[in-house]
Amino acid sequence: MIESWRWYGDLDQITLDEVAQTGARGIVTALHEIPYGRVWSAEAIVERNNRVKAAGFDWVVVESLPIHEDIKRGTGDLTGLFAAYRQSMANLAAEGIKVICYNFMPLLDWTRTNLAAPVAGGATCLRFEAVHMAAFEIHMLGREAATQDYPADVVTKAAAWAQNVSEADRAALLGAVMAGMPGAFDRYDIAGLRGALTRYDGIDRTALRANYKRFLDEIIPTAEELGMRMCVHPDDPPRDILGLPRIVSNGDDLDWVLGAYDSPVNGITLCSGSLGANPANDVPAIAARVADRVHFAHLRNVRKDPDGSFEEAAHLDGDTDMVALIRVLLAEQAKRTQAGRADQQIAFRPDHGHHMLSDHARDLIAGYPLIGRLRGLAELRGVIAAVQAGA
Known part of the structure; x- marks a missing residue:
């Protein structure tokens, strides 16, 4: 190989x-x-x-x-x-x-929802946290239909997270979701992402x-x-x-x-x-x-x-x-x-x-x-x- x-x-x-x-x-x-x-x-x-x-x-x-x-x-x-x-x-x-x-x-x-999640020994890794992604979709994007895309306990925990976090935490989550790959491609704020998603309506x-x-x-x-x-x-x-x-x-x-x-x-x-x-x-x-x-x-x-x-x-x-x-x-x-x-x-x-x-x-x-x-x-x-x- x-x-x-x-x-x-x-x-x-x-x-x-x-x-x-x-x-x-x-x-x-x-x-x-x-x-x-x-x-x-x-x-x-x-x-x-x-x-x-x-x-x-x-x-x-x-x-x-x-x-x-x-x-x-x-x-x-x-x-x-x-x-x-x-x-x-x-x-x-x-x-x-x-x-x-x-x-x-x-x-x-x-x-991913976290670009530097801690792992044993002091290293960090990429992590996808279902609760945080559900919170992003439901409570930051306002996509109510996302409540059907996650288990009920995840939706409940996502609501609690959204009620108790700071604006800095929300900004960090948006930054992680938008991290994608480096280069000449679009990164969005919340309003921009909502608009981009509408272009996929019906697909x-x-x-x-x-x-x-x-x-x-x-x-x-x-x-x-x-x-x-x-x-x-x-x-x-x-x-x-x-x-x-x-x-x-x-x-x-x-x-x-x-x-x-x-x-x-x-x-x-x-x-x-x-x-x-x-x-x-x-x-x-x-x-x-x-x-x-x-x-x-x-x-x-x-x-x-x-x-x-x-x-x-x-x-x-x-x-x-x-x-x-x-x-x-x-x-x-x-x-x-x-x-x-x-x-x-x-x-x-x-x-x-x-x-x-x-x-x-x-x-x-x-x-x-x-x-x-x-x-x-x-x-x-x-x-x-x-x-x-x-x-």
Whole structure:
């Protein structure tokens, strides 16, 4: 498997020289500074790729080439947006960058309610607290329908929280929910988020799937022509939030994605953390189910609570059997080697580490520390070596 590391370019305080010391061989990056829907110019791609190469790495995966909200909503004449996306793909392919990770989550990317929840020993992690998310939806956004989206005891606790917290606490919660990914995308205040949500009125699961299928119909033929592989990232969290449907949350959803445009280049980013946050998901079993279409992997772990809350665990300590999952991925690689496939090795990266030790002294991107991910990579590297040795 190809050990890789997510790097945010000029938005990242972690340098490529530091990444080199982790032992990773590949870089996962994107042009986060470019607003959604704009073409990634050949010049900008070459500049980024040259920096990656000069540091001794290969740019192995684009994460991500984002999809404009108009495409997700199916709004208006989308000809220009699809053309821009295809041109960006062509410019990437010309530089030999052939794997694109993307998501189809409406409006928000990954969502958490606490970016620095304490864990044992003084480290911190990303956490999704169901009570706080319910309070955000019901009492800050004023979305009364959200009372039906959470268990009754969570709704009761959310009301108590909303009555007893300060404006600073509310602002911190809004900041966490809006954290998403760094780069040129919209962050909202409460009024702005309410307005953005209204633009999704009438878009249910069926409509969102139809818009996603249109995206695949427009993009996958170009990927085939360019020799590229597209791999959708599962929803994070894998449940509807803010009244918006999520359609890439479990094994059945992944089956639908792969069948919506049945092509080897239409694939999956196997994110063990996103899928693992759904109690109904058996992540190693889902991985085995879609293994031949896994083009990229995010390896991380989560620990779940009965009320729907979850937090990032250490890579080998959460609810997902990481050893079993790695066995599935290595078995798939062996099959690909035997079949003579060009994509024999699966790139993976350690995802969402704990902020620990000297990470606390730096203003690092939430979920993307240096020491915490180094720990995760070392643990995953050890599991891979043991499984390959037959242990």
